[in-house]
Amino acid sequence: MFSLEGITTNVQDWLLMKFNPTMALAIECVIVILLSISLFALLGLVLVLMERKVAAHIQIRLGPNRVGPGGMFQTVADTLKLIMKEGLVPDKADKFLFNLAPFVVMMVGMLLLAPIAFAKNFQIWDISIGVLYISSVSSLSVIGILMAGWASNNKYSLIGAMRSGAQIVSYELSAGFAVLTIVVLTGSLQISEIVNAQQNGWWIFKGHIPAVIAFVLYIIAVTAETNRAPFDLAEAESELTAGFHTEYSGMRFALFFLAEYINIFIVCAIGATLFFGGWMPLHIGNWEAFNHLMDYIPSSVWFMGKTFFLIFLIMWFRWTFPRLRVDQLLNLEWKYLLPISLFNLLLVAVIAILGWHF
Amino acid sequence: MTNEEIKEYITTLAPAATFDETGEWLNIMVTAEELKPLMLALRNAKTQMNYLFCLTCVDFKTHLTMVYHLSATTHRQSIVIKANLNREQPSIETVCDIWRTAEFLEREVFEMFGVHFTNHPDLRKLILEDDFKGYPLRKDFEDPINMIKL
Amino acid sequence: MYNQTEIIKDTSELGADGELVINMGPQHPATHGVLHLVVTLNGETIKKIEPHLGYIHRSIEKMCESLTYRQFIYVTSRMDYLSSHINNLGCALLIEKGMQIEVPDRAKYIRVILSELTRIASHELWLGAMAMDLGAFTPFFYAFREREMITDIMEDTCGARLTMNYIVPGGLMYDLHPDFQKKVKAFITQFKSKVTEYEDLVTNNIIFQSRTKGVGILSAEDAISYGCTGPVARASGVSCDIRKIYPYEVYDKVEFDEVLETAGDSFARYMVRVKEMNQSIRIIEQLIDNIPEGDFVGKTKNVLKLPKGEFYTRVETARGEFGVYVVSEGGTTPHRIKFRSPGFSNLSVLNHISVGSMIGDLMASMGTLDLVIPDIDR
Known part of the structure; x- marks a missing residue:
């Protein structure tokens, strides 16, 4: 069976053989950085194309189909265009913060990549407080957006940034509680242990109704956290032209754009890890033959399949629903989602203590 | 409500009013001073003219004529009220406290014909630039850049 | 500016x-x-x-003063470009009224059918654009799928997709395309089968309803006072359909309901327009098989001269009451012409209905007022 595990061990063994341990660690760091940057670039290209194709399909049209076979290289062409564009900085903008903001947003995305298990034993950093790390780092992205909105010296940007601040801070809570339900069921904050706990079945199946509720809450909350429609109030192009990135152009804009898609990928990857067993193949009870067959599909394929299914779900939302108003958005969180998630956490605690889950 | 009743009613309010029934609707010509009280009465009394569907001005080269098309949503009888203004210092009292739609329509007439509406809450240019000279819809207006010769 | x-x-x-x-x-x-x-x-x-205002002001009223009565009709297509056919119709009706020109029945029927098609096309575009204002992109494409069929019919019939210019004083410019009836019937079938999609996607959508219900409330009194007409006023319960009150052409021979709502909010305005599309379909269905044979244009003089006097006609465009006021001195061109455009009055109510609401509500209010800027600016 194909596995990425072999590659990582071989590389590490080879490095340790050639260099001293410190040097080997440094080289590994460089490799990881290069890999994650190329993953970013690749994901950006794939996800933007995917979004456009999904949107086109929902909107009874064809989507990009001129550049390359089936429009495959459309995003490459777009990226080239964005790189060649002039990056304008408004006259009275705070130049330092204005230039820094896109990188802050990007960096948050990169940091979040660390604890994600892409395949069996293929993880950058299996930190023991993985889930905690994810929720703390993901809340940093709001700083980048606020920075962009404030530094642009544009009223639309400012309104967009303020909306985004209120929104991300609120929805962080629901997302956090949804993640906690799984932590309660597993009894660990470590990503690898959460995945291993789902060997005999994914939490969405094993965790009864609370897990399903938690999953729905999670999907709603992360859609809001990544500023995607129907919660894209920070951009709200019909109200605020482009919200917090109104004044951005060229490659700086591209970084915001890329960060949005990377964030979607990451939240969906985490969702897949928590609720759908990450790279765990689908196992059903005592069906030995079936389970064995499922094991033949590489773990990386399982992980990517689940992640992209969730990404598709979020794209589906975007192209179906109108946008909420800002007060409705906050009402939804504080009056509905938060009480539900608190109650759900209580319920799941009871289930976990009594051992009712499978 | 027939034209005769309206005529009778208007005569009591504005004795100087002249009537013209050759067109589709009853035309009432009043003086600029009489206009406001007459309009107020037409709106509130039994005539119930609550719908001002057209307000405009016509330049007859010798004088300007304000034209108000009134109608009522209850009995659907339409009448036309007119008032002549002199071309040099055209001024008439606003009706935008009676019909809110007049606010914008009067602003349009103000910039296009130069009619000054007294007591208008916000008499500024609506369409043209603030420093625009001249009144484009008057017959003697000539724009050297975008020439329209009649 | x-x-x-x-x-x-x-x-x-x-x-x-x-x-x-x-x-x-x-x-x-x-x-x-x-x-x-x-x-x-x-x-x-x-x-x-x-x-x-004024960014697209072309002073059409001044322009018309130097155009003859045959010519000025076509300038009006550029005002409310989504109801261009109905604008043309209003001007033609004025000339026909002023000069007592007899219009053949065939022309009358075709004019009404095309007016209703125009109305549907306009409402379709509004539906898509308004949903887009609220952040839903997909309804735009669904609405344009049906609108495309209408523009195709228009292209076959009039040679233009948007500014039709199909009407001349006394009738029509030329006869119908042979495929006209077949295509219109195909459109009706398509429209009826797809209307449920709008309901699933937009009308019954909980977010859409919460964004529009109770937003931008306009009372009936204010609607009349602000001179609002068309769907905006009808959503507040003001009966103002010119087609019913002062029937022109063959509107007195067809059966249709004036759509009235009482809530006066954005959702009511939405519902009025959606229901109006169905009423327009009803009108077309009654007329499409009964277009009489005969001339498509009546006898007119080559040079049209309106008698001295004042003339006013009004027609119901997709946005409301469109009035044409002409002062004639007896010449070949109007002395003064004034277009009472529905959009201008409907815009004036915007401040009134949106004060105190949020930016998001402004999009809902403005979207349901259905503003066409060239119509406001003229």
């Missing part, structure tokens, strides 16, 4: 109490054209809206 310094000056004056003044437009995604709104905000709440 308003130069940079003036805008900044405005801002500092009004900004003293912690208010924020934003220039919405002339280029803004939600104003659908070059409308410029100066919006005073307190946080997200709107305190005042002040429209600045």
